[in-house]
Amino acid sequence: MSSAVETAAELPRLQPGDYKSNLKPVWCAGCGDYGVVTGLYRAMAELQMEPWNTVVVSGIGCSSRLPGYVATYGFNSVHGRALPLASGMKVARPELNVVAVGGDGDGLAIGGNHFMHNARRNLDLTYIIMDNEIYGLTKGQVAPTTPSGDKTKSTYYGNPEPAVDPCELAIAFGATWVGRAFSGDLKTMVDLMVQALKHRGFSFLNVMSPCVTWRGDDQFKVMKAKLRSLPEGYDRSSRASAAPYTRETETLTTGVLYEVQQPSLVDRLTDLKVRAQAGRTGPVTTDEVLRSFMPAF
Ligand SMILES: Cc1ncc(C[n+]2csc(CCOP(=O)(O)OP(=O)(O)O)c2C)c(N)n1
Ligand code: SF4
Ligand SMILES: [Mg+2]
Numbered sequence: 001m002s003s004a005v006e007t008a009a010e011l012p013r014l015q016p017g018d019y020k021s022n023l024k025p026v027w028c029a030g031c032g033d034y035g036v037v038t039g040l041y042r043a044m045a046e047l048q049m050e051p052w053n054t055v056v057v058s059g060i061g062c063s064s065r066l067p068g069y070v071a072t073y074g075f076n077s078v079h080g081r082a083l084p085l086a087s088g089m090k091v092a093r094p095e096l097n098v099v100a101v102g103g104d105g106d107g108l109a110i111g112g113n114h115f116m117h118n119a120r121r122n123l124d125l126t127y128i129i130m131d132n133e134i135y136g137l138t139k140g141q142v143a144p145t146t147p148s149g150d151k152t153k154s155t156y157y158g159n160p161e162p163a164v165d166p167c168e169l170a171i172a173f174g175a176t177w178v179g180r181a182f183s184g185d186l187k188t189m190v191d192l193m194v195q196a197l198k199h200r201g202f203s204f205l206n207v208m209s210p211c212v213t214w215r216g217d218d219q220f221k222v223m224k225a226k227l228r229s230l231p232e233g234y235d236r237s238s239r240a241s242a243a244p245y246t247r248e249t250e251t252l253t254t255g256v257l258y259e260v261q262q263p264s265l266v267d268r269l270t271d272l273k274v275r276a277q278a279g280r281t282g283p284v285t286t287d288e289v290l291r292s293f294m295p296a297f
Contacts, residue, residue, distance in 0.1 A: 013048065014044075014045050014048055014051075015045055016038075016041035016042045016044075016045040017041070018045070018051075018071065019040070019041040019044045019045060019051065019070055019071050019072070020041055020069070020070070020071060021068060021069050021070055021071045023068045023069055025037065025065070025069050026065065027062060027065070028211075028212055028213045029212075030210075030212040030217075030220075031062065031209075031210070031211065031212060031213075032130065032132060032183040032184065032207075032208070032209030032210040032211070032212075032220070033062060033063050033065075033066065033130050033183070033209055034183075035183035035184060035186055035189070035209065036063075036066065036101075036128070036130050036183050036189070036207055036209055037066055037069050037070065038186065039181075039183070039186055039189045039190045039193055039207075040056075040066075040070065040099075040128075040193060041070070042186075042190045042193075043190050043193035043194045043197060044070075044072075044197075046190070046194050047194060047197055047198065049072075049097055049197070050097075051071050051072040051073075052072075052073075053095065053096055053097060054072040054073065054096065054097040054098075054099070055072060055073040055074065055075065055086075055089055055096055055097070055098055055099070056070050056072055056073070056074045056075075056099045056100075056101060057074065057075040057077060057082050057085050057086045057089065057098065057099070057100050057101070058074075058075070058076050058077065058082050058100070058101045058102045058106075059077055059078060059079050059080050059081055059082040059102040059103070059106035059107070059110075059111060060076070060077070060078060060079035060080075060102075060106060060137070061079070061102055061103035061105060061106045061135070061136060061137045062103065062136040062137045062211075063101065063102055063103040063106070063129075063130035063132075063136070063209070064076055064082070064101065064102045064103060064106060064137075066101050066130075067101065079106060079110055079111075080106055080107075080109070080110030080111030080114065081111065081114070082100040082101065082102045082106065082107070082111065082114075082127075083100055083107075083111060083114040083115060083118045083127065084114055085100075086098050086099075086100035086118075086123075086125050086127070087118055087121070087123050087125070090123050090124060090125050090266065091123070091265070091266065091269070094124070094266045097197070098124075098125040098126070099125065099126045099127075099128065099197070100125060100126070100127045100128070101127075101128045101129075101130065102129060102130070103129065103130055103131075103132070103135070103136065103137075103143075104129055104130075104131040104132065104133065104134075104143045104144060104145040104166065105134075105135045105141075105143045105144070106129075107127070107129045107166070108129070108143070108144040108145065108164060108166060108169070109143065109144050112144070115127075115169065115170070115173065116169075116173045117173075118202060119170055119173035119174050119175040119202050119204065120173050120174035121174075121202070121265040122174065122175075122176055122201045122202045122262055122263070122264050122265055123201075123202055123264060123265045123266065124200055124201055124202070124264040124265075124266060125202060125203075126196045126197050126199070126203045126204075126205070127202070127203070127204050127205070128193070128196070128204075128205045128207060129166055129204075129205075129206050129207065130183070130207055130209040131145050131166060131206050131207060131208050131209060132208075132209050132210055132211035132214075132215060132219075133145045133146045133147065133150075133163075133211075133215060133219075134146060134152060134211050134214045134215050135214075136211045136213065136214055139153060139214065140152055140153035140154075140213075140214030141153055141154040142154050142155045142159050142161070144163065144164045145163050145164060145165075145166065146159050146161075146163060147159065147163050147249070148160075148161060148162050148163055152214070153214070163247075165246040165247045165248075166204070166206040167179075167180050167204070167206050167242070167245075167246055167257050167258075168242070168243075168246035168247065170204040170206075170258075171239055171242055171246075171257065171258050174202075175201075175202045175203070175204045175258070176199070176201035176202055176203070176258075176259065176260050176261065176262050177195070177196060177199040177201060177202070177203035177204065177256070177258070177259050178203075178204050178205075178206075178242070178256070178257045178258040178259075179192045179195065179196060179203075179204070179205045179206070179254075179255065179256045179257060180192075180205070180206050180207075180208070180245075180252075180253065180254050180255065180257060181193075181205060181206070181207045181208070181254050182207070182208045182223055182224070182227060182252060182254055183207050183208065183209040183210070184210070184220055184223065184224055185224075185227065185254065188229075188254055188255075189207060189254075192205055192254070192255070192256065193205060195256060199259070200261070200264060201261070201262060201264050202264075208223050208252060210223060223252055226248075226250065226251050226252040227252050227254065228251045228252065228253045228254075229253065229254065229255055230245065230253060230254075230255035230256075230257070234255070236256050236257065236258055236259045237258075237259065237260055238258075239258060241257075241258075242257040242258050245257055
């Protein structure tokens with residue numbers, strides 16, 4: 001969450017229901033994404049995030065409908081492009097709370113490059129993937145997180161590809177806060193959302209969120225049975241600590257896998273601006289930069 005976030009001091013305390021929009025979700029009955037949006041209402045209420053200073057931005061997919069269900073500003077954009085929009089918003093308006101959301105296909109297939117570059121830039125925003133291990137909206141095709149060997153609508157004889165672990169990628173790409181949650185464990189997920197939203201820098205939360213329609217009725221039960229917590233004394237400041245808790249097949253470990261503090265891109269840009277203006281050894285404003293290409297004028 002932006003350090004510039006202000007709480008709605010003069011208003012009555014906002015309740016989770018105040019973050020709910022008038023739109024009724026069109027997700028299938030039993031979809032894990034209901035848990036995610038409910039968790040987000042609670043996390044936002046816990047932090048008293050000002051709806052008028054908050055934007056939730058997504059790409060395209062079932063999960064990407066989420067901004068419509070939250071009573072903040074929102075943008076259901078283009079497939080795979082939640083993060084470019086989110087980063088543009090944050091650079092232009094650093095005082096806003098920017099939350100990007102979407103699916104595993106959206107964020108890791110078509111949007112995979114944006115994931116990488118946003119993580120390494122450490123922009124102060126939160127990115128939540130609703131990972132159902134499938135392309136839900138387009139009717140059940142294989143996704144980057146579909147376990148190897150699984151039969152889907154587009155892999156009739158089983159997925160021939162190895163799956164990616166989004167948390168492992170986020171850590172490798174340079175995200176400064178990385179967590180994993182399960183939408184069926186609301187309490188832990190809300191706690192992780194609060195931490196992610198408060199983190200100054202790029203926070204990434206991968207929420208395992210079952211798709212009852214294309215991954216079968218039992219995806220929820222299977223995930224729940226695999227749930228584990230990180231051990232006591234887990235060192236979240238070390239990338240190496242996270243390794244045993246990535247690419248899990250028999251377990252699903254939730255918690256904060258990685259957290260470090262580093263300057264955000266906005267911090268670095270602000271610093272750069274101050275140094276450029278103080279030193280003035282070259283062009284500083286856009287006009288000056290453009291003119292520098294035409295020294296004759
Ligand atoms: C440029 C572009 N390519 C492909 C699509 C089709 N498409 C829409 S959603 C989607 C995948 C959705 O899967 P995911 O992001 O995992 O979201 P889910 O529906 O599972 O929540 C695809 C391939 C599109 N809308 N735009
Ligand atoms: S198709 Fe799957 S992801 Fe989409 S709304 Fe239905 S259960 Fe949720
Ligand atoms: Mg998906």
